[in-house]
Structures are given as structure tokens and as C-alpha cells.
Amino acid sequence: MLNNKKSPPNPKQSKILSPKNGLDNFRLGFGMTSKCTRIYIRTFGCQMNVRDSEFVSGLLIDNGFRLSGSIEEADVILFNSCSVRKHAEDRLFSNITYLKKLKKKRPGLIIGLMGCTAQAYKGEAITRSPVIDIVCGTGNEADLPRLIKYARRKKLRIIATDKVDAKRPELYPEYREHEFKALVSIGEGCDNFCSYCIVPYVRGRERSRDAKDIIREVKSLAGRGFKEITLLGQNVNSYKTGGDRDFIKLLGAVNKIDGIERIRFMTSHPKDAHTELFIAMRDLQKVCEHLHLPLQAGSDRILKLMNRKYTAKKYLKLVESYKKILPSGSITTDVIVGFPSETDSDFKRTCDIMKDIGFDSAYTFKYSLRLKTASSKLTDDVSAKTKAERLDIIMKIQRGISEGRNMKLVSKSVEALVEDVNKKDVTLMSGRTRTNKQVIFKGDKSLVGTLVDVEVQSVTPYSLKGRMV
Numbered sequence: 396m397l398n399n400k401k402s403p404p405n406p407k408q409s410k411i412l413s414p415k416n417g418l419d420n421f422r423l424g425f426g427m428t429s430k431c432t433r434i435y436i437r438t439f440g441c442q443m444n445v446r447d448s449e450f451v452s453g454l455l456i457d458n459g460f461r462l463s464g465s466i467e468e469a470d471v472i473l474f475n476s477c478s479v480r481k482h483a484e485d486r487l488f489s490n491i492t493y494l495k496k497l498k499k500k501r502p503g504l505i506i507g508l509m510g511c512t513a514q515a516y517k518g519e520a521i522t523r524s525p526v527i528d529i530v531c532g533t534g535n536e537a538d539l540p541r542l543i544k545y546a547r548r549k550k551l552r553i554i555a556t557d558k559v560d561a562k563r564p565e566l567y568p569e570y571r572e573h574e575f576k577a578l579v580s581i582g583e584g585c586d587n588f589c590s591y592c593i594v595p596y597v598r599g600r601e602r603s604r605d606a607k608d609i610i611r612e613v614k615s616l617a618g619r620g621f622k623e624i625t626l627l628g629q630n631v632n633s634y635k636t637g638g639d640r641d642f643i644k645l646l647g648a649v650n651k652i653d654g655i656e657r658i659r660f661m662t663s664h665p666k667d668a669h670t671e672l673f674i675a676m677r678d679l680q681k682v683c684e685h686l687h688l689p690l691q692a693g694s695d696r697i698l699k700l701m702n703r704k705y706t707a708k709k710y711l712k713l714v715e716s717y718k719k720i721l722p723s724g725s726i727t728t729d730v731i732v733g734f735p736s737e738t739d740s741d742f743k744r745t746c747d748i749m750k751d752i753g754f755d756s757a758y759t760f761k762y763s764l765r766l767k768t769a770s771s772k773l774t775d776d777v778s779a780k781t782k783a784e785r786l787d788i789i790m791k792i793q794r795g796i797s798e799g800r801n802m803k804l805v806s807k808s809v810e811a812l813v814e815d816v817n818k819k820d821v822t823l824m825s826g827r828t829r830t831n832k833q834v835i836f837k838g839d840k841s842l843v844g845t846l847v848d849v850e851v852q853s854v855t856p857y858s859l860k861g862r863m864v
């Protein structure tokens with residue numbers, strides 16, 4: 396067993412090991428058991444990160460580790476980080492630093508940072524938060540079982556961030572957070588370099604998984620009783636395995652898998668989304684009628700500065716075509732306010748286009764400068780006050796639109812996949828429509844994982860309420 400009573404590694408004393416100075420030569424020897432090692436993983440950020448945490452959890456379980464639901468009892472605490480916004484990053488580091496006391500009490504405790512912030516900061520993460528023992532980049536996550544064992548055994552700091560562009564090995568750990576809904580990654584990285592976005596730098600260039608590997612994974616999930624699959628990629632429409640319209644072919648292949656009842660996908664980039672995709676959504680029975688299409692801004696000048704490669708007009712045309720082909724489909728978006736140099740009239744264009752389109756919901760954000768990105772060279776000249784005011788305005792507009800969109804469903808019947816017991820009232824169940832709206836109705840726990848029909852009786856901007864029919 397390892398001696399947990401030794402002093403915690405001190406960054407000034409401990410050797411920092413990286414692939415350049417010997418980590419790659421390390422292979423686990425026989426007899427290095429990790430049976431009792433309990434791991435707690437805290438995930439920040441998007442669904443990609445949720446999927447990465449599942450992947451790592453599964454790998455760790457397959458390698459003899461145990462997951463712990465309690466941070467206090469864990470031997471290893473991993474933070475899967477998001478660095479898309481500065482606020483998330485600051486919160487992450489303050490969470491990690493907060494563990495200083497815990498580490499003092501339990502010197503054998505290992506603290507690891509994985510995900511986008513690990514990749515962005517590399518060794519500097521340890522300078523910023525000296526309690527960190529392992530910095531594991533986005534492409535190195537399959538190595539985590541080995542890295543953890545090494546850090547515990549050798550009492551060394553480890554920085555492994557050299558595989559940012561590598562294809563993840565096709566391993567199939569079984570662990571999933573849900574029992575009937577699964578996230579399936581169809582690729583990694585992004586080539587779009589939107590000027591505000593750090594993803595291409597921290598998740599590398601775009602790599603698509605082979606369709607046969609994705610199909611194999613979905614078939615195995617279907618065999619285990621999973622009903623809903625969400626295909627995940629930074630830009631699913633540019634999924635490419637050598638042919639044309641490969642994403643549509645992939646949707647068609649997943650649609651044929653017995654047992655799967657619903658297929659979702661995200662995210663679509665407006666420059667690559669097209670009418671054929673909407674036709675496939677209409678014709679492939681299991682593909683849900685929900686499109687997430689990030690708008691980001693309504694002003695062409697700002698879209699150009701953002702390097703989004705479409706105009707407001709093109710975006711509107713695309714939405715028009717989607718609505719024509721899927722009139723009952725839903726559409727959601729992302730919007731950034733306060734991008735450098737955004738004027739009142741640029742902002743008004745964003746508000747106008749949101750009103751014109753009438754999104755079902757929108758994720759709205761204040762611009763936040765990210766190091767390394769192209770927009771970090773622009774002056775972040777919209778004041779914090781103006782950003783906050785614009786965010787308030789846009790959220791208010793969207794709340795009204797969302798409520799209006801939901802109102803149209805009153806007295807109508809919707810199909811819901813029952814997900815959980817309502818947190819506030821256990822006599823109520825919570826599910827999702829095909830259009831990805833939350834629906835709340837009376838029922839009991841036995842319904843979880845089944846498809847039910849619900850007649851909508853009332854709505855809020857965020858959910859539908861009704862009764863089972």
C-alpha cells in the first residue's frame with residue numbers, strides 16, 4: 396500500500412514530470428493495485444465535459460478504482476474544467492484552492508485537473524493553485540488511470556498535456572450517468588476558430604470518429620436498454636469520414652438501430668447546416684425535431700469580427716427553411732452580448748433577429764475575454780455595466796418569446812420521455828418532449844424511462860405543465 400502519511404508534494408520540492416522528461420517511459424508494474432482508491436469527479440461546463448467525465452469514470456472503474464459520491468472521503472479529486480468563460484475558470488480555481496485545508500488534513504489526497512482549463516494552463520495551473528498534483532490535458536484523459544497511480548506511488552506532480560490533437564483510443568468503458576439516455580461523442584476538436592472561442596486551442600483540430608465505432612457504441616447502448624442518444628460534436632455538420640453529407644448518413648445508420656427511440660444531436664454550426672439536414676430530421680422517425688443553432692449576434696459587422704462565416708441574412712434563410720420543413724420543430728440558440736466594439740445598434744440587431752425568429756429558448760452570455768483567442772487582441776471596450784444591461788434586456792425578450800412559444804402548446808398532446816421525479820414535489824414527474832421542452836405532470840416513479848403522452852394545461856417560459864392522457 397502507498398503511505399498516505401507522507402507530506403503532500405510541495406511544488407518547490409517535488410519534481411514535475413511531463414512527457415518530455417520521462418513520463419512516457421513509465422509503465423505500471425504488476426502488483427500496483429488501486430482497488431481501494433476512491434475517486435470523486437466534479438464536472439464543469441458543457442455536455443462534452445459531462446461525456447468526458449463519464450469516459451474517465453468508466454476507465455477508472457475498469458482499472459480497479461471506485462467512484463465516491465463524497466469529496467471528503469475521496470482519495471483522488473478530479474476537476475473536469477471548462478474554460479469557455481472567465482467566470483467559470485475563476486470559480487474552478489477558487490474551488491480547488493478551497494481544498495487546501497482538506498489536503499493538509501489528508502496528505503495522501505491527490506487533486507487533479509483535467510479538461511479545457513488543464514489544457515489551456517498546462518504547468519501554470521500548478522503555479523496558480525499549488526494544491527494540484529495532476530494536470531491532464533484533453534487528449535491525455537485515457538491515460539488518467541496510469542497517471543493517478545503514478546502520482547500516488549511516486550509522490551510527484553504530473554503534467555500531461557501533449558496529446559491535444561490525438562484521436563481518443565476506441566475504448567468502451569460502460570459507465571454512464573443515466574440509465575436510459577446517453578451522450579455519444581462523434582468527434583473531437585474544432586477547426587472553426589471563432590474569434591472569441593478557446594475550444595480549437597484546448598481541444599485541438601477536428602477529428603471525426605469512424606462511423607463503425609459510433610454505431611458499435613450505440614448498438615451496445617441499445618442492448619443495455621438505452622432509449623435516447625445524443626450525438627455530440629463541436630460542429631456535428633462538419634462530421635467527415637471521407638464522403639459527402641456524412642453526418643446525415645450517420646443519422647440514418649443510428650436511426651436503424653433497434654431499441655433506440657430518440658436521437659438528438661448538437662451542436663450545429665450555421666455555416667455548415669443545410670436543408671438536407673432538416674429533411675433528414677423530418678424523415679428519420681427517431682431523430683427529434685429540435686435544432687440548436689447558435690446565432691451569437693445579429694449584426695453582420697460583429698459576426699465578421701467573431702469569424703462566424705455567415706451573415707444575419709443567411710442565418711434567417713436557414714431558419715426559414717427549417718421552419719418550412721419542420722413546422723412543429725423547436726429551435727434554440729446561443730447569443731453573446733458585449734462583444735468588443737458592439738454598439739447599441741449592433742445590439743439592437745441581435746434583439747430584432749431574436750424577435751423575428753422566436754427561438755424556443757436561448758443561452759445568453761456576456762462576452763468574456765479568453766487568452767490566446769483572436770478576439771483577445773481586440774479592446775474589450777464594452778463596459779461591464781453595459782454588458783449586464785444588454786444581458787438583462789435580451790433575457791427579458793427571450794422569456795417573453797419562450798412563454799409565447801410554449802403557450803401555443805396548451806391543450807395539445809406531447810410525447811414525453813419521463814426522466815425523473817420532480818425535485819420540489821415527489822407526486823410530480825419531469826420529462827422531455829421531442830422538441831426538448833421540460834414537461835411536468837402527475838405520476839409516479841415507475842414511469843421513469845418510459846414514453847408517455849401528456850396534455851399541456853399551462854406553461855411558464857421554461858416548462859410545460861399538464862396531465863397524462
Ligand code: SF4
Nearest residue numbers: 585587588589592594
Ligand atoms: S464552432 Fe466556434 S464556438 Fe463552436 S467550438 Fe468551434 S470555434 Fe468554438
